């Protein structure tokens with residue numbers, strides 16, 4: 646991330662944020678004067694969780710991960726929505742941002758993974774932080790891809806990896822599950838544009854949802870194979886149902902092993918360039934010593950009906966534990 650370039654992009658920001666068109670909601674509020682639209686993001690970024698993540702895709706691990714408040718989708722299966730409401734958030738000042746970067750590097754992080762909520766709705770604050778942080782490498786924009794073309798153009802050259810969601814194959818599912826009928830279509834448009842500019846900076850992520858193979862997983866994977874040849878694909882088959890969902894909801898259950906295997910078989914048949922999971926037992930993970938100055942992180946674990954263990958917030962110690970549990974399960 647080049648700070649001088651971020652300063653240039655800040656000058657262009659009013660064209661898309663003074664009457665906000667950062668995403669298809671097009672609220673029209675003046676984000677540069679602190680007005681707030683659908684996403685709830687303010688003029689400054691609010692952070693509610695940060696730690697070094699050791700269990701993301703190998704291509705972006707270990708990553709200093711920062712969770713910001715504010716999102717423009719209302720996904721029923723979102724895990725972080727609950728957390729963002731329960732955990733206290735604080736204003737992410739330039740000093741705090743720099744400190745987190747330094748601490749992250751000291752703890753072994755090679756990437757800076759910004760997510761939310763949604764980073765794109767926080768662009769006014771993030772560009773300001775980037776402009777004042779000094780250069781750093783390995784910036785990951787971990788996005789739902791529900792942003793405008795103009796917003797993503799402003800990120801061109803600043804971001805090293807766009808980890809973008811291609812979740813929905815059917816507008817009806819997008820509407821029911823995320824509250825935005827055009828979420829799938831918008832995400833595909835952004836993926837195509839980034840692929841056209843910098844294909845090596847794109848990772849297309851697809852979360853396999855229970856009961857959504859024919860409507861979402863199959864069409865999405867086939868679309869990727871046709872339109873983004875060779876792109877890295879992160880196929881997520883570790884779906885953890887949120888506690889807040891009602892029991893009778895399809896998305897309340899874990900993905901069955903058969904559903905996960907069917908999705909993987911299709912990806913292989915289409916010759917998709919699948920990313921690898923991080924090696925949880927890697928030498929580096931084991932060698933790094935805990936940093937007592939960092940705040941504690943609540944790691945959530947769940948056991949699926951078939952005995953598989955799922956974890957959220959895989960800090961170093963959780964990665965080591967998960968590695969041992971996986972070995973025992975095998």
Ligand code: SF4
Nearest residue numbers: 665668671672682684
């Ligand atoms: S980023 Fe937020 S304020 Fe701007 S258009 Fe989207 S939802 Fe509205």
